[in-house]
Amino acid sequence: MKSRTSHIKKMAAKAVLMIAVLFLCQCVMAQRDVSMFKPSDGLADAGIVNLYRNMAMLAPDYIMIGHQDALSYGISWKKGKDRSDLKDLTGSHPAVFGWDLGAIELGNPVNLDSVPFDEMRKNIIQVYLEGGINTISWHDYNPVTGKSSWVDDKTSSNGTVVKILPGGSHHEEFKKQLDKVADFLKSLKASDGSLAPVIFRPWHENTGNWFWWGAIHCSVKEYKSLYRFTVEYLRNTHNLHNLLFAYSPDVGFKDAAGYLERYPGDDLVDIIGLDDYNSLNTGHPEKLISNLEVIAQIAIENNKIAAFTETGCNRVERKEYFTKELLPCLDHSELTRSISWVLFWRNADQKQHFLPAPDHPAADDFIKFTKNKRILMLNNIPDLYKHYKKLKVTGKNI
Numbered sequence: 001m002k003s004r005t006s007h008i009k010k011m012a013a014k015a016v017l018m019i020a021v022l023f024l025c026q027c028v029m030a031q032r033d034v035s036m037f038k039p040s041d042g043l044a045d046a047g048i049v050n051l052y053r054n055m056a057m058l059a060p061d062y063i064m065i066g067h068q069d070a071l072s073y074g075i076s077w078k079k080g081k082d083r084s085d086l087k088d089l090t091g092s093h094p095a096v097f098g099w100d101l102g103a104i105e106l107g108n109p110v111n112l113d114s115v116p117f118d119e120m121r122k123n124i125i126q127v128y129l130e131g132g133i134n135t136i137s138w139h140d141y142n143p144v145t146g147k148s149s150w151v152d153d154k155t156s157s158n159g160t161v162v163k164i165l166p167g168g169s170h171h172e173e174f175k176k177q178l179d180k181v182a183d184f185l186k187s188l189k190a191s192d193g194s195l196a197p198v199i200f201r202p203w204h205e206n207t208g209n210w211f212w213w214g215a216i217h218c219s220v221k222e223y224k225s226l227y228r229f230t231v232e233y234l235r236n237t238h239n240l241h242n243l244l245f246a247y248s249p250d251v252g253f254k255d256a257a258g259y260l261e262r263y264p265g266d267d268l269v270d271i272i273g274l275d276d277y278n279s280l281n282t283g284h285p286e287k288l289i290s291n292l293e294v295i296a297q298i299a300i301e302n303n304k305i306a307a308f309t310e311t312g313c314n315r316v317e318r319k320e321y322f323t324k325e326l327l328p329c330l331d332h333s334e335l336t337r338s339i340s341w342v343l344f345w346r347n348a349d350q351k352q353h354f355l356p357a358p359d360h361p362a363a364d365d366f367i368k369f370t371k372n373k374r375i376l377m378l379n380n381i382p383d384l385y386k387h388y389k390k391l392k393v394t395g396k397n398i
Contacts (some may be wrong), residue, residue: 016235028162029294034053034056036205036303037055037303038303040244040245040266041243042189042239043145044243045195047385048244050386052270052305053383053387055340055387057391058381059306059338060334062380062396063339063342063374063375063376064095064096064342064376065086065095065096065341065344065376066097066135066260066343067086067094067354067355068098068310068343068346068354069099069347070084070085070086070093071084072113074088074357076350076357085357086377089357091161091379092377094377094378095378095379095381096135096343097124097134098136098345099120099137100112100115100137101137101138102141102149105140105141105176105177106182113240117169117184124196130190132378133382134197134199134387136200137201137204138326140177140202141177144159144160145160149211149212151212155209157217157218158346160212160213160217160218161218161223161226165225178230178234178240181234182234185198185234185238185242185243186238186240188242196242198244199246201271201309203230203343204249205221206249206262207252208250208252227247228265231268244270245270246267247269247271247272248274248275248309249262250274250278251274251276251279251291251315253294259294259298266302266304270305271305271306271309272296272298272306272307273306273308277311277312277313280313280321280326285328289332289333292330293307293335293336293337295337296336305340306334306339307339308330308342308343309318310345312354312355313354314350314352314353315352316357318362319361322362322368322369330342331372331374358359373398379395380393380394380395380396381393
């Protein structure tokens with residue numbers, strides 16, 4: 001009898017603790033003070049300051065939709081003016097537009113996915129003028145070997161990172177790469193002379209081993225040094241203050257401590273990100289929920305923005321992927337609902353695409369997904385670079 005009574009008491013104590021944690025999270029979300037949300041760069045441009053504040057205002061209630069290379073091509077088209085598969089399908093572009101600078105460090109006129117940098121520049125500026133968000137990743141070609149970001153050997157270190165840090169044999173080569181990145185970022189000028197604000201997401205998926213900056217290829221200290229040098233070189237050497245920085249590891253962590261193992265620091269990072277293709281595509285929504293709650297809690301505790309920085313189901317082969325798989329995860333809790341945006345990877349062609357176009361088997365499901373009261377497209381958001389006392393969205397009511 002004693003052991004049973006003791007067991008009941010322990011279970012009751014656990015239940016009380018869980019309720020207390022949930023209540024605390026709800027109180028934190030309800031009392032979110034957007035004035036506390038400031039970019040890590042103390043010299044950030046006004047547009048960056050307003051963007052960060054506005055994302056914080058939206059995040060408790062709404063999740064924006066993003067798409068990689070949305071304006072550059074689609075499943076069945078390669079050139080178009082003011083066109084995207086999402087606009088063809090829903091009548092609106094996404095709210096968040098993903099781009100990649102891979103190959104700019106080589107001096108190439110097009111990136112690794114054949115998007116001309118001149119075209120990319122024009123589109124980034126146009127997105128800015130329309131009030132949308134631009135986020136840029138960088139699949140950097142290896143500054144030591146000249147090969148792509150992906151490694152041939154995922155089982156042993158390639159030793160690149162230590163060679164490109166200050167004092168390393170290829171540090172000067174790496175700085176030249178960063179100079180080319182900086183030149184592009186400086187060129188994102190609107191007609192009024194203002195620089196388009198950008199969320200820069202370097203060295204992503206670093207907890208995996210497929211990129212030369214991955215976990216097996218550098219120590220924790222070396223990775224943090226790489227990230228820090230990148231941010232400080234762009235800020236201090238190139239005087240770039242139109243940037244927010246995203247940290248976005250892949251799956252592989254179980255808790256906040258695991259996520260933060262390679263975290264570069266609050267003075268460098270603005271976006272607490274996550275790349276996760278694995279959880280839903282292996283039938284484990286509970287893992288995605290856990291991952292999202294981990295990054296959301298870290299963001300809340302540090303007045304940062306949490307984002308689902310990359311995901312998708314290739315070819316969207318499960319017709320109700322959006323409403324029956326993804327949406328329940330995004331809408332699971334106060335924490336998951338605080339995610340700022342979810343970005344789907346690119347629609348390269350019929351064999352590789354992560355969002356539907358018209359006549360796709362998953363088209364109706366995606367339309368239904370975007371009609372959810374929490375989901376925002378470009379036509380739902382105001383100009384995110386202006387200052388608002390109270391931010392209003394269009395066509396949604398919570």
